[in-house]
Amino acid sequence: MDGRVFLKTALGLLTFLAFTNVAASGKTTLKNIKSTDMDTLELTQEWDKTFPQSDRVEHSKITFHNRYGITLAADVYKPKNARGRLAAVAVSGPYGAVKEQVSGRYAQTLAERGFLTVAFDPSFYGESGGAPRYLTSPEISTEDFSAAVDYLTAREDVDPGRIGILGICGWGGFALNAAANDPRIKATVTSTMYDMSRVNANGYFDAMSADDRYKLREQLNAQRSKDYGNGSYERNGGVVDPVPEDAPLFVRQYHDYYKTERGYHRRSPNSNEGIIKTSSLAFVNMPILSYIGEIRSSVLMIHGAEAHSRYFSEDAYKRLTGDNKELLIIPGANHVDLYDNLDVIPFDKIDVFFKEALKGK
Structure with a gap:
């Protein structure tokens, strides 16, 4: 038998067996996942965002679950007096931030422009469920975006064929990963994107060698042993405070957002004790x-010209294919400017991009 034919036959058999086993067990089919199976989360009902509430938008708090059974908490922003099925956008990021910070600001602003939006807390932190707390995962963080799409497709006021996502900072990378894997996502925007795999494996500006990486693995796995013995997980400390005199400029810029009234939030890992150290592994x-070169839907990547992280977007953009991809560099802007500076964030451009990409048939 030809090797390719054998492989195709084997894959088909595995798929058949998988579906047969699911049907026979009656335990893991989607129909058996009920809202009552999700963790009950205690969501803050007061407005505790780092930005003012808009009087042009209806706000509500909801929960949904991902494929791992983790319950995620989210804010829904809907244009007031909206009718019919709307185009929708799921928003998250930055890495180590919560929905009351940057993602909520983006989501509310897009709702003012006619989109139904969802800003969600990632698994393991913020108001979302998941244990251990303050963990991050490349797979689960990517999955959270598709879980948000699951939720949006089930809403009667959303057109399931007109759903996009928007990822900020490290969640820009997860957004691209989700778009590569989930064709239901019809448009993707990344803002001030980080490739979290690259920066953890290679360091900033790819300065780490293989020996450096081995030493990092030694340190992190020693930390695993320590954590296991202690019965707890040590966190990375969040954004450094106070800032050392010799700290790079971008560290000062992070501090200016996360550790001051400008962007501090009590549930934000970056504003407090940070992420579990061993998450980096x-x-x-x-x-x-x-697989981002296989994204067929529209992509808009936005970055500041003066951002230390600019190379992440530029290099990722080179790997995208098709004529529906665009990289927008904002003159004079640094990484954190795209968090909350309304004079810098190109909402007009984002609005036009989503409206064009999510027109539907």
Whole structure:
């Protein structure tokens, strides 16, 4: 038998057996996942965002689950007096931030422009469920975007054929990864994108050698042993405070957002004790952008010209294919400017991009 024919036959048999086993067990079919199976989350009902509430948008808090059974908490923003089925956008990021910070600002602003939006907390932190707390994962973080799409497709006021996603900072990388894997996503915007696999495996500006990476693995796995013995997980400390005199400029810029009234939030890992240290291990070993060249839907990547992270977007953009991809560099802007500076964030451009890409048939 030809090797390709054998492979195709084997894959078909495995798929058949998988579906047969699911049907026979009656335990893992989607129909058996009910809202009552999700963790009950205690969501804050007061407005505790780092930005003012818009009087042009209806706001509500909801939950949904991902494929791992983790319950995610989210804010829904809907244009007031909207009718019919709307185009929708799921928003998350930055890495280590919560929905009350940057993603909520983006989501509310897009809702003012006519989209139904969802800003969600990632698995394991913020108001979302998942244990251990303050963990991050390349697979689960990517999955969270598709889980948000699941939720949006089930809403009667959303057109399931007109759903996009928007990822900020490290969640820009997860957004691209999700778009590569989920054709239901018809348009993707990344803002001030980080490739979390690359920065963890190679360091900033790819300065780490293989020996450096080995030493990092030694340190992180020693930390695993320590964590296991202690019965707890040590966190990375969040954004450094106070800032050392010799700290790079971008560290000062992060501090200016996360550690001041400008962007501090009590549930934000970056504003407080940070992410579990050993989370980095998964990113070192698992590149998240392997298949972005196969994204067929529209992509808009936005970055500041003065951002230390600019090279992440520029290099990822070179790997995209098709004539529906665009890279927009904002003159004079640094990485954190695209978090909350309304004079810098190109909402007009994002609005036009989504409206064009999510026109539907």
